[in-house]
Amino acid sequence: MAGVLIVVMGTSGSGKSTLGAKLAERLSLAFVDGDDLHPPSNVAKMAGGTPLGDNDREPWLHRIRETAIDLTHPAREPSADGTPRRRAGCIIACSALKKAYRDLLRGDIVTLAGQPRSDEEAGKEQALQTVHVYLDVPPEELLRRMEARSATHFMPPQLLKTQLAALEAPDPATERDVIVVKQDGQGDLQQMVQDTAKILEGYLRAP
Numbered sequence: 001m002a003g004v005l006i007v008v009m010g011t012s013g014s015g016k017s018t019l020g021a022k023l024a025e026r027l028s029l030a031f032v033d034g035d036d037l038h039p040p041s042n043v044a045k046m047a048g049g050t051p052l053g054d055n056d057r058e059p060w061l062h063r064i065r066e067t068a069i070d071l072t073h074p075a076r077e078p079s080a081d082g083t084p085r086r087r088a089g090c091i092i093a094c095s096a097l098k099k100a101y102r103d104l105l106r107g108d109i110v111t112l113a114g115q116p117r118s119d120e121e122a123g124k125e126q127a128l129q130t131v132h133v134y135l136d137v138p139p140e141e142l143l144r145r146m147e148a149r150s151a152t153h154f155m156p157p158q159l160l161k162t163q164l165a166a167l168e169a170p171d172p173a174t175e176r177d178v179i180v181v182k183q184d185g186q187g188d189l190q191q192m193v194q195d196t197a198k199i200l201e202g203y204l205r206a207p
């Protein structure tokens, strides 16, 4: 049985770290900020005003998947009497802007060029089930947030337009594991955490 990787995704400034950390606390899961898994060269590139490309992101996406497999092994959390209580899970904040990036996190492909997993690898890698929580935030709210923190955060607000250009917003009708959380900056964060956690509990339930 697979452990569960919950990817909290969206562009820079969408609130991945904020929501991800709160969900992790509520669900008692480990939380990792994907920004901490970028090689320093990626962070330096963004800080210098150059957007990342597929070649920069591919090794990073592999690292995120491997981190999730490590964190969710073994894939069941034992209860006091040793019987499985729920699936092991973890939450990782990761922009996951393009469909190919999400497919790599899902384990459906092994390169961004689209190379599929071999049958043998597919069997071996049943280690992980994914859920993508997509933070859908209007561009003007994203810019407001990025500008408000620009003195203390490496990501320059002028890179927002490249984030939005790269974004292939996931559609739950065509991607199997997507939850959309709409945020306009007015919503109640606590309510959002509560509602999203309730849906995620379903994914974590041991069969």
Ligand SMILES: Nc1ncnc2c1ncn2[C@@H]1O[C@H](COP(=O)(O)OP(=O)(O)OP(=O)(O)O)[C@@H](O)[C@H]1O
Residues within 6 Å of the ligand: 010, 011, 012, 013, 014, 015, 016, 017, 018, 019, 035, 093, 145, 146, 148, 149, 155, 183, 185, 186, 189
């Ligand atoms: N629901 C919200 N409403 C208003 N402001 C928010 C909300 N969530 C996060 N913020 C604020 O927006 C800014 C960006 O949030 P956060 O760091 O969580 O986003 P992020 O997607 O992880 O960003 P990045 O990946 O660029 O680091 C922060 O200053 C945070 O306090």
Ligand SMILES: O=C(O)[C@H](O)[C@@H](O)[C@H](O)[C@H](O)CO
Residues within 6 Å of the ligand: 010, 011, 012, 013, 035, 052, 057, 094, 095, 096, 097, 155, 163
């Ligand atoms: O794929 C990317 O371009 C990156 O992951 C970015 O999204 C940032 O790391 C992050 O959002 C920092 O602000």
